[in-house]
Amino acid sequence: MRDIALRSGAAALPGRGEARRAGVPLAPSLVAAGLAWIGLAAATAAWPDAGDFGCTPEFAGALAALGTGFLAAGLLPRPLGAAGRRLRDWSHWLVALAALLGLWEVATAKLAWLPMPFFPPPQAIVEVFVDDYARLADSVWHSLRLLAGGYVLGAIAGFTLGVAVGWSRAVGYWVHPVLRFVGPLPATAWLPLAFFVFPSSGSASTFLVALATGFPVTVLTWSGIAGVNKAYYDVARTLGARESFLILRVAIPAALPHVFVGLFMGLGGSFAVLVVAEMLGVKAGLGWYLQWAQGWAAYANMYAALAVMALACSGLITLLFRVRDRLLSWQKGLVQW
Amino acid sequence: MVAGLLPRARRAARGRDGAPAAAAPGRGAAVSLRGVGHAFALNGAPLPVLDDVGFDVAPGAFVALLGPSGCGKSTLLRLVAGLEPPGRGEIAVDGVPLRGPDPSRGLVFQDPTLYPWRSVFGNVAVGPEARGVLGRERGRVDAALALVGLSGFAEAFPHQLSGGMAQRVALARALVNEPPLLLLDEPLGKLDSLTRLAMQGELVRLWREKGFSALLVTHDVEEALVLAQRIIVFSDRPARIKADIANDRPYPRHREDPELVEARRGILDLLGTP
Numbered sequence: 299m300r301d302i303a304l305r306s307g308a309a310a311l312p313g314r315g316e317a318r319r320a321g322v323p324l325a326p327s328l329v330a331a332g333l334a335w336i337g338l339a340a341a342t343a344a345w346p347d348a349g350d351f352g353c354t355p356e357f358a359g360a361l362a363a364l365g366t367g368f369l370a371a372g373l374l375p376r377p378l379g380a381a382g383r384r385l386r387d388w389s390h391w392l393v394a395l396a397a398l399l400g401l402w403e404v405a406t407a408k409l410a411w412l413p414m415p416f417f418p419p420p421q422a423i424v425e426v427f428v429d430d431y432a433r434l435a436d437s438v439w440h441s442l443r444l445l446a447g448g449y450v451l452g453a454i455a456g457f458t459l460g461v462a463v464g465w466s467r468a469v470g471y472w473v474h475p476v477l478r479f480v481g482p483l484p485a486t487a488w489l490p491l492a493f494f495v496f497p498s499s500g501s502a503s504t505f506l507v508a509l510a511t512g513f514p515v516t517v518l519t520w521s522g523i524a525g526v527n528k529a530y531y532d533v534a535r536t537l538g539a540r541e542s543f544l545i546l547r548v549a550i551p552a553a554l555p556h557v558f559v560g561l562f563m564g565l566g567g568s569f570a571v572l573v574v575a576e577m578l579g580v581k582a583g584l585g586w587y588l589q590w591a592q593g594w595a596a597y598a599n600m601y602a603a604l605a606v607m608a609l610a611c612s613g614l615i616t617l618l619f620r621v622r623d624r625l626l627s628w629q630k631g632l633v634q635w
Numbered sequence: 636m637v638a639g640l641l642p643r644a645r646r647a648a649r650g651r652d653g654a655p656a657a658a659a660p661g662r663g664a665a666v667s668l669r670g671v672g673h674a675f676a677l678n679g680a681p682l683p684v685l686d687d688v689g690f691d692v693a694p695g696a697f698v699a700l701l702g703p704s705g706c707g708k709s710t711l712l713r714l715v716a717g718l719e720p721p722g723r724g725e726i727a728v729d730g731v732p733l734r735g736p737d738p739s740r741g742l743v744f745q746d747p748t749l750y751p752w753r754s755v756f757g758n759v760a761v762g763p764e765a766r767g768v769l770g771r772e773r774g775r776v777d778a779a780l781a782l783v784g785l786s787g788f789a790e791a792f793p794h795q796l797s798g799g800m801a802q803r804v805a806l807a808r809a810l811v812n813e814p815p816l817l818l819l820d821e822p823l824g825k826l827d828s829l830t831r832l833a834m835q836g837e838l839v840r841l842w843r844e845k846g847f848s849a850l851l852v853t854h855d856v857e858e859a860l861v862l863a864q865r866i867i868v869f870s871d872r873p874a875r876i877k878a879d880i881a882n883d884r885p886y887p888r889h890r891e892d893p894e895l896v897e898a899r900r901g902i903l904d905l906l907g908t909p
Contacts, residue, residue, distance in 0.1 A: 529748045532718050537812065538738035539765035547764070551752045628752045628792045 325372040328385060331392035332369025335361055338400050348410040357421035368392060418598040426602040434606060440582035441572060448507025449568050453561060456512035460519025465545055485510035485571045493579050503575035510571040511564035522556025523549050555629060558622045565618060569611050662846035663695030664728050664815035666715065671724035673710055683873040684710050690867060697842055697849045699859035702869030708852040712820050715850060716742045728816060738762060741809030745821040747801035749793040755804050756789040762812045779807040799830035819851040835861055839886055856902050860895045861888045868905055878905055
């Protein structure tokens with residue numbers, strides 16, 4: 299009985315595979331995406347703009363080039379490498395993106411339903427990237443430098459303090475009340491104080507970013523250390539471990555999953571503080587760029603800076619996830635970012 | 636033989652549990668407990684768990700500590716491991732009073748308590764690493780893994796192992812320091828019955844091969860009879876010694892052995908179970 303069932307199952311499988319191989323346009327949704335983008339390009343170029351926008355032909359050209367690329371990839375009998383496979387996975391998103399871009403283009407550049415200059419068309423934002431890339435790149439560089447300095451300082455300080463509080467009763471006695479009283483205060487509340495206590499707005503901002511990072515890292519490292527299975531220590535002690543081994547090789551690795559939760563929370567908090575600090579004190583960085591663009595009513599520049607900021611923040615979170623996945627590969631069921 | 640299995644007076648078996656012929660001589664530690672008492676604080680009031688416990692373990696002997704769940708046997712084992720000092724009395728190993736845990740006394744818990752962030756090799760290597768001699772003693776780690784039949788799993792992580800394999804790793808970890816005394820706290824308690832039987836055979840084999848003294852805490856009468864040369868039966872909490880039973884049936888033992896079956900009945904009577 300079982301043998302027959304297996305054989306009929308085995309016979310059914312290659313049949314389905316052949317049917318799959320026989321279909322010619324192998325990625326119909328990618329082909330659809332290509333056609334949608336080319337259609338969007340044609341509409342952008344042919345339909346006259348309601349206002350005076352630069353870069354409309356260039357924008358249409360870029361859309362057409364992308365659409366042609368998608369179409370070609372969709373018509374290929376087999377995906378080209380990992381990038382080709384990814385493109386196929388995202389093909390539904392590409393169709394949706396074309397629809398959204400089309401809606402945006404029509405509502406702004408073509409029919410001017412939305413009030414200008416608050417809602418610029420997509421080509422105006424492309425124009426910002428083309429004209430103002432130097433200032434944008436410089437702002438990204440300044441923001442990253444400030445963020446990295448503050449975040450690394452805050453993470454190291456928070457981790458060390460968290461381990462000390464979690465391990466030593468004496469340190470816990472002194473630090474715990476301070477942490478409870480001062481910790482929940484948002485780092486931005488320190489901003490006015492920091493700007494006159496510190497010698498420069500840069501060092502003040504670094505301190506604020508470090509503060510925003512340090513609190514969650516401290517609390518979660520501490521709770522991670524406090525929650526370590528006590529039997530882990532018993533095992534190590536019966537095997538001849540000293541206290542340094544218990545801290546460095548048992549408590550810290552066991553607490554690492556918690557530490558990473560703190561690092562994620564700290565990173566999110568540090569973004570917020572960074573932008574506020576740049577808007578209010580530091581005369582550089584993406585936060586400052588946003589403020590500057592708004593002051594000049596250059597709304598397209600603002601959207602461009604927001605897009606860059608989203609990309610940068612998402613990139614940093616992704617980076618942290620990669621680091622975590624590497625260090626905690628022993629854990630089961632990690633959240634995929 | 637049957638007479639030898641019946642409950643006898645306390646401490647009567649001292650000197651009768653000599654090392655088995657197969658065990659390597661001189662490797663096991665001698666343990667002596669004198670008037671050991673211990674209590675926990677429960678809501679401010681002391682809860683006595685051990686009351687005047689005293690016995691001796693001859694070098695290389697396999698002794699089971701049998702008693703109802705929660706009677707304090709595991710506490711006794713923690714005291715012998717040196718993880719806690721006894722409230723009263725004295726524990727000495729090879730004539731030396733205990734002062735804290737020591738690599739010469741290996742401990743295996745009911746849970747494998749492997750470090751999930753370390754590979755199987757890394758877990759077994761904790762002993763040499765903690766003593767700062769891993770560079771010299773890598774071979775010992777490999778040997779310990781081979782001893783429990785897990786040489787092929789050195790790179791695996793604990794979450795990839797079955798319960799029986801994880802417990803084997805815990806055994807290898809406890810044995811890597813070649814301890815003269817192995818303390819087993821219901822090490823097979825959470826395994827399925829088939830794995831349990833296999834591991835019982837494995838424990839006897841390791842003990843006979845290595846010649847260490849073994850102190851096994853269990854509440855399974857049959858397991859105590861199949862494994863140990865001597866069974867110390869404890870009362871309910873606070874634990875006192877109720878009986879001290881010698882068991883010199885030859886190894887390998889079979890649970891269907893009529894003498895063991897009869898002894899099992901006797902011990903169950905003693906524990907107040909019909």
